[in-house]
Amino acid sequence: MENLTGVVPTLDKLATCMLGAAMIMVMCSRLVTLVYVYAFQSLLLAITALIATFSLNSHHLIWMVFLIVALKVVAIPLVLLEITATLTIKKEVEPYVEPRVSVLVASGLVILAYYTERYILQLHKGEVFTHCLATSIALILIGFFLMISRKKAITQMVGLLTMENGVFLSAMTLTSGMPMIVELGISFDVLVGILIMGVFVFRIRETFASLDTSKLNSLRG
Amino acid sequence: MLKLILALPLITALLCLFCLFMKKGRVAEFLNLLGVSSCFIISILLLSDITKGGPKYDFEGLIYVDTLGGFFLCLVLLISLVVSIYSISYMRQAVEKAEIDRHLSRYYLLLNLFMFTMTMVATTGNLGVLWISIEATTLVSAFLVGYYNEKTALEAAWKYLILCTVGITFALFGTVLLYYASLHIPFELRNTLNWFEITRFADRLDPSLTKVAFIFILVGYGTKAGFAPMHTWLPDAHSQAPTPVSALLSGVLLKCSIYGILRFYIIASKCLGMAYLNNLLLIFGIFSLVIATFFILIQKDIKRLLAYSSLENVGIIATGIGFGGLLGVYGALFHILNHALVKSLMFFVGGNLSLKYHTKNIEDIKGAVGIMPITGAGLLLGSFALTGLPPFNMFMSEIAILAAGFSSGNILASCIFLVALVVIFAGILRHTMVMAFNPPPQGLERGEVGNWAILACFLLLVPIVLLGICIPGFLDNVLNQSVSIIIGEKVSWAKEGFTSMK
Amino acid sequence: MDNKELFIFTNLLLLLGALAGPLLRRSPSRSSYTASAFTLLAGICGLFLSFNILSTGKCLSLKFPNLIPWISFSFFLDGLAAFFLLVISLLAVVISIYSIGYNSEFYKRGVGLLGLGINLFLLSMIGVVSADNALVFLIFWEMMTLFSYLLVVYECEKEESVKAGLIYIIMAHAGTAFIIAGFLFLYRWSGSFDFAVFRTSASNLSGGLKDLLFGLFLLGFGMKAGIVPLHIWLPRAHPAAPSSVSALMSGVMIKVAIYGLVRMVMDLLGGGSLWWGVTVLAIASASAVLGVLYALVEHDLKRLLAYHSVENIGIILMGVGASMVFVSVGAHGPAGVALVAGLFHTLNHALFKGLLFLGAGSVVYSTHIKNIEELGGLVKKMPWTALFFLVGAVSICGLPPFNGFVSEWITFQGLLMGFGHLDGSVKVFLPVVAVVLGFSSALAASCFVKAFGMTFLALPRSEHARHAVEVPLSMRLSMGILAALCFLLGVMPQYMLSLTGGVVSTLLHTEVSFGSGYGWLTLAPLQLKLSGFSPLGVFLIVLAFTGGLFIALGIPYRKALFGETWGCGIPALVPRMEYTATAFSKPFIIIFRDLYKTTEDVERIASPAPLQPHFIRIRRHRESAGHIFERYLYEPLIQAVMNISNKVKILQPGSIHLYLLYIFITLIVLLFWAK
Incomplete structure (x- = not known):
């Protein structure tokens, strides 16, 4: 892996951009924007994968690039936009936690992610992808935070997808991709998962006349 | 045989799809029964082969079944078989009562896909594929949970889908971290996620990485397995799904995730030692047990009651593994089997009752022994077994786990365990005995809901009683080998100071 | 047949009986007879087996293959186990005879299940006393709970029974949890579940741990024995079951808990500190007094008997507790006497409580009434039942010439004997316990004056009681056997006492004998000439005296004159004029009102409009003796x-x-x- 040193800063920058996109997601208050930012983040992920393909000599990753572009950049955002367009009257995000506070929390999560990476994981000496790893943990945590703090079903889906982006980022860089069959399977699962969630979102909208998941609270105790 | 066991459910599913288009529900029923029963027979043959001749594998280890996997495989197919039998009665009645307007074939299609994914979990040798199949179980079963398409069913399905997917995303991250750790052992491993290969070199993994990976895995698969406090989806999903599906969810789906955790546990324990992992499992186990205790006391819905009892039993299993040692792990594995049998029986009985009384509300169900003698007897025996009374099977596993707790020195945990069991005993019998006895409400006709349902109950009752009296040599052998796999060393009863069998 | 075969045969017969019940359910009578026949045979086998072991002192050890890897399926019958086996088998024989007639009550509701339940219940009790492994013990112990529970809720359409059963099974299970904890602590320190290993490793345990174990076992077995304050299930569950089962539960099952306590604490742990015995004695006293006090205000015949079981468990535990006190100070002689007293009272209580429950069952059988306020006058309708009930009542009150007197007398001896062996406050404590024993016996006597008088004497107070008829022969026969045994053990207890003494001798490694040189004529614990007495002699003297008086007064030669009872000028005597049970117990309620925490509830219903409110038309007075626990x-x-x-x-x-x-x-x- 002698050609790594040149690539690492680039990958780091891309990762930082993904983190930035996540921060924008936390901030933004309109659903459509949220979906667009997600698509952009996925695009960054695709570029990361592309660079990793060539610099890390893991050529099977090229398939991942196509998959990510096809699914995460195009297909899933389209599905989400479709749902937003047809189903939602209020196009706001409807947060439990205000955007400004959310940004503070998200920053805290980033610090937590770095703390985890530095003091708990304690990677091998000479590991170059520490930044990417920390970023992916941060993405996972922020995505999770989005799910916790936003009421709409769609925002929960986006949060989940952000978490997945985080996992993919670390898989791309740290391990230069999982074995081929696993990668394919995971992508397939993610796609099917989103489709199924889409189906349920439609059903929920039909039955509850709302996409607000905080209203799904009849099953208690 | 390996390929066949995976292919059969898929073929059956395809045929069911065909039936769906042809609108031939009864044919799908038949095909499903045929497929599952042949799968079950094959799995038993496979397991006996494995116990004699060692693990079997195919596709470069994508499929790899050792005794532990074989045990879970048989468990999945056994419960699937009785569930299929029970489904015939239950779904026919449900269709008659217009509780569902859809075609039966759709149900059997989903059921077969669900079984396929669970079979995958038990047979794969690859940690990535393991993740994929566990995620796939969520996706398929979400449809089954939301099958009734009512408000509550949808709510339950959504919570199930979201919470479990989140959990499983953590598990994916854990898998990635472990894979990363394994990459740092060069030479022997050629970029593999096969657990049987990683296990061999697990002692050379980086400890801190493995630890964090295991935490992510535990939280991730733990969500799916229903460890408190990540269990919150469990009562909702179990109570809203059609009864046969509840039995599958409770009986085997939770166990599949535990299987996932066990695979990582085996790897991590070689690298980190048992103590830390056991403590983690113990904390989750005892916490689940305690939380379940409180909730069982106040339940009003029979299926929710059973769901919380599943939480309790998952807690018991985790505690058993956490206590460690031959008795603890053996007890936990045995308990996995016992709980699957008993809980399926209880769900079946509960389903029969709610079909008859048109309610799931415990207070409205009374006098079951008089109205439905066989179901009533099932309710009685099932609840005695479930609450751990001898001579039923769950007493045996619970006492083994408790003994392991005392002998491993976890006195406090064992005492909490014991107290929780007593309170749960009171909490469950308080409900079920009133349901079984007391004068029945007016105007209910005497009679059972269907012959297939009774057959399913009988099929479960036989092993419940028999396993409380004796553990057959074959099962003992399987469990012993599985314990050896989990603990990582050869175990035998004689070494523990127990006289050997027979 | 040797002992081993007998043991297996006994259990097989019970199993067969259990199967026969449901298999022959098409014909209720045949099912009931077959099940009873098997029980009878099993009981006889059990009797033979226990006498074999008791008289020869040869223990029976049995090992079966391990069906569950961690449970070694082993049994061991020594003297103590055989003694309890004797109690179980005896009652099994009697119950099986009784059931032949009594079960016709239940022909309409599936009598096969009753046969199944009783046989398995007996089987599990035999299993408990003969188990030689903690887990086997636990399995049978819990099965005993389970089957007795199922028998309690046999009449399951009665909400009261279901509730009683629920309280019973939950409390019993909670008790079992204590026992489990005790066993597992022992397992932790001995590495095995075998009693033999427990016994050897118990001597190495630290004092604190032993104290803990004692506490666990006392709570666990006490729950099942029904000691105060863990007794609340007992007066609910025992009456709810069919009477034959009540007799088994009260007569035998709670004794199995005594077996457990003696086995674990005195045998396996080998006795311990002084405070163990003192605690047991304190609990025993509380149980004896409170049990009888609650019985006094109880008007449900079967529940009254159940409260007396609490009392008698107290008396049994007085013997056991005193024995523990003596063991702890090394006075093995008195310890032996006290333990013999406890064990002998166990047997006696099984006999007379069984008899009383069967009598109560007979009353319920022919009247379907359990409330003694509504009974009365049955001595004319059911003379045999009345006679047998009277025998039981006299026995339980501890009056000669019946067996209750003998065991209570030995208990007194045991308690008072300690004066020379103890110091400090304990020295005074034991006589105080003896006083409590006397007090509770006196109260028991007054309680049975009420129970017998209200049930059998005077005029019937309800339609059902008026139309009562004597019960079938089999029921009378079974009661007769028990009554005869009560009398026999009351006048000639020597043989049984020597067997019990043998049991205690091996248990405490000391010589216990009641002989005094006059053979079977007299009893003298520890050959103290001062405290000896002759039960037979007492009986003969009493017999001669009353007979002499009888003849002297010329009663046999008098001609009986029949005439109307003088009613103080009131034309006809009606049952309403009789003394009631409530009135009978009122003085006790007033004296012990702080213990009963009675609540009074007076309801006045005024007359209609013009007279209102100065004229009260109806005044209802309801008083409930509260259950403080x-x-x-x-x-x-x-x-x-x-x-x-x-x-x-x-x-x-x-x-x-x-x-x-x-x-x-x-x-x-x-x-x-x-x-």
């Missing part, structure tokens, strides 16, 4: 647990966001903990 111990406890549960419920309000937050927090906490 329920009110101040159990109800608050249950309430507290339910309150906590309801608070915990808030954790799951249905919000998916909160649930996600739980996962998040779990993850973060674990990550930090990992560091």
